Amino acid sequence: MSSLQSMPPQDIEPYLADEDKKTILRFITCGSVDDGKSTLIGRLLYDAKLIFDDQLATLGRVGTADGKETDFALLLDGLEAEREQGITIDVAYRYFETPKRKFIVADTPGHEEYTRNMVTGASTADLAIVLIDSRQGILQQTRRHSYIASLLGIRHVVLAVNKMDLVDxxxxxxDKVVSDYLAFAAGLSFASIQPMPISARFGDNVIGASDSMPWYHGPALLDHLEIVEFAAVEQSKAFRFPVQLVMRPNAEFRGYAGQVASGRILVDDAVVVARSGQHSSVKAIVTRDGNLGSAVEGEAVTLVLSDEVDASRGDMLVAPAARPFVADQFQAIVIWFDANAMMPGRSYILRNETDSVSATVTALKHRVNVNSFTREAAKTLRMNEIGVCNISTQSPIVFDPYRDNRATGNFIFVDRVTNATVGAGLIDFPLRRANNVHWQATDVNKAARSAMKNQRPAVLWFTGLSGSGKSTIANALEQSLQLKGNHTYLLDGDNVRHGLNRDLGFTDEDRVENIRRVAEVAKLMADAGLIVLVSFISPFRDERRMARELMEEGEFIEIFVDTPLDECARRDPKGLYEKALAGKIANFTGISSPYEPPDDPELHLRTIGYEPIALALKIEAFLDGRLGTK
Incomplete structure (x- = not known):
């Protein structure tokens, strides 16, 4: 890379002023695997003389018919696994500038497995370079990436038809590739699509016109990137300031530190704490380098307010005249990343600009076919699928529709066990019916009902394989508790499926919904002051954890009825194992569907060698100490 020429001191300030005036274009490369995304950016940086000599010296060489040539993809593929496999895995960011503009490029992976990384790179981009191998044409991943780019608010596309050297x-x-893509993209919300034929390998139409394609009269890639018009940061957008930290260095100072997510704030401007509705105004805007009169999107500052308000990390300061939504139910577009399918009713952690709360997908309204954009009926979303969902959060969150504010309208789903990011969402709108539904306070509460029954309520959750003895033990325990004067109710899996859950089958998705409904019923019964015995296979840890979190602290007692599979099959009280092993019953727990044993149950009952009544008495003794059921 050529070094900067020495500059007289008197010219430095004008130079820096000109640099500050340059716009910054954020763009991504995307498309199917091996379409040449990394090679294209590497070639662009090389031809524009934006690579340091020591970087160039470390690049590998690849074999060709004529000898050896530089492998420009290695400038972007920095991970060892990427270099070994010849594919991009992680998002690689590069920062460069020309005399006309500054650039931040995100080279995103094309492999289906790493679609989540493409979403990460596209979430802040203004433009997408969609690469297509001229020999392959439009592939499934080309369509998926284009659709996701459109969803994420990217409005400008460069359609780079690559490897033109391989088709003479x-x-x-x-023309055929361009025609096919324009027909496909007509249903997307792109403001501009600039097609260009290129050869990333040889640099044709990358920074200058190609002698090999005199029939192309459009701009070269770099020329287009330097002049394309895009929406710069909009200071007219509503002010949003997520609080990241409350600064209290001494008793005289209280400031709210964070980064302006959108809009502009000035000293003396009025603000509101979004969730509580408390009003105040900005007394000072503090930075490390001194106080400012204003702050705009992207600036990290500390706001000092004129009044003492109840705001902490996770709250958001907003403009009073343009407040965001605060709701616990909303519709969103969800992009699923995980190999394990998304299941309505399962509990995930939802994280957005300010919140981290438990959330469930209450309904999958439809799945989107990325080839035709048609809506398809579905019960779940599998890896890389996109759907429209209704979502319920454990407590209200602060948000804007994604179309209005990319920063405050997005979220991710995180698996509660592995802490892996399993999905991303773009919020459409709150479900207004949810805003009209409030918990009705009553004069007779759980404490009063429990006192009348002279007992502490609890939910005893029996889990184990079919035939393990759950219902038999639960039935024996209920009889014993009744004799002592306790008020109980037994919810049995088979009995509930005759009524409340008669519409559910035995797929993983239906099992999740089965347990969600039963957990809600058990919660209501505990609120009535009862000791509730729940006897369900409940094969998944996530759903048992969800049931536990619905109850008050110490109210949920998990009882693992541990009977080996071969013993359950030997007992086979309903003849189900024989049919399942013969392939006559699908999705049978322990045979064709998994059972996840509890990690740390309150009671672990090993049934081999024990009669059901003895195990029931063991539970009763535990309850005597826990609930005082004597």
């Missing part, structure tokens, strides 16, 4: 630079090949 034929215009007919280029």
């Amino acid at each position: 630079f034929q215009q007919t090949v280029f």
Whole structure:
């Protein structure tokens, strides 16, 4: 890379002023695997003389018919696994500038497995370079990436038809790819699509016109990137300031530190704490380098307010005249990343700009076919699928529709056990019916009902394989508790499926919904002051954890009825194992569907060698100490 020429001191300030005036274009490369995304950016940086000599010296060489040539993809593929496999895995960011503009490029992976990384790179981009191998044409991942780019608010596309050298630079090949893509993209919300034929390998139409394609009269890639018009940071957007930290260095100072997510704030401007509705105004805008009169999107500052308000990490300061939504139910577009399918009713952690709360998908309204954009009926979303969902959070969150504010309208789903990011969402709108539904306070509460029954309520959750003895033990325990004067109710899996859950089958999705409904019923019964015995296979840890979190602290007692599979099959009280092993019953727990044993149950009952009544008495003794059931 050529070094900067020495500059007289008197010219430095004008130079820096000109640098500050340059716009910053954030763009991504995307498309299917091996379409040449990393090679294209590497070639662009090399031809524009934006690579340091020591970087160039470390690049590998790849074999060709004529000898050896530089492997420009290695400038972007920095991970060892990427270099070994010849694919991009992680998002690689590069920062560079030309005399006309500054750039931040995110080179995103094309492999289906790493779609989540493409979403990360596209979430802040203004433009997408969609690469297509001229020999392959439009592939499934090309469509998926284009659709996701549109969803994420990218409005400008460069359609880079690559590897033209491998089709003898034929215009007919280029025209066919462009025609197919424009027909596909007509249903997307792109403001501009600039097609261009390129050869990333040899640099054709990358920073200058190609002698091999005199029939192309459009701009070269770098020329287009330097002049394309895009929406710069909009200071007219509503002010949003997520609080990251409350600063209290001494008793005289209280400030709220964070980064302006959108809009502009000035000293003396009025603000509101979004969740509580408390009003105040900005007394000072503090930075490390001194106080400011204003702050705009992207600036990290500390706001000092004129009044003492109840705001802490996770709250958001907003403009009073343009307040965001605060709701616990909303519709969103969800992009699923995980190999384990998304299941309505399962509990995940939802994280957005300010909140981290438990959330469930209450309904999957439809799945989107990325080839035709048609809506398809579905019960779940599998890896890389996109759908429209209704979502319920454990407590209200602060948000804007994604179309209005990319920063405050997005969220991710996190698996509660592995802490892996399993999905991303773009919020459409709150479900207004949820805003009209409030918990009705009553004069007779759980404490009063429990006192009348002279007992502490509890939910005893029996889990184990079919035939393990759950219902038999639960039935024996209920009889014993009744004799002592306790008020109980037994919810049995088979009995509930005759009524409340008669519409559910035995797929993983239906099992999740089965347990969600039963957990809600058990919660209501505990609120009535009862000792509730729940006897369900409940094979998944996530759903048992969800049931536990519905109850008050110490109210949920998990009882693992541990009977080996071969013993359950030997007992086979309903003849189900024989049918399942013969392939006559699908989704049978322990045979064709998994059972996840509890990690740390309150009671672990090993049934081999024990009669049900003895195990029931063991539970009763535990309850005597826990609930005082004597």
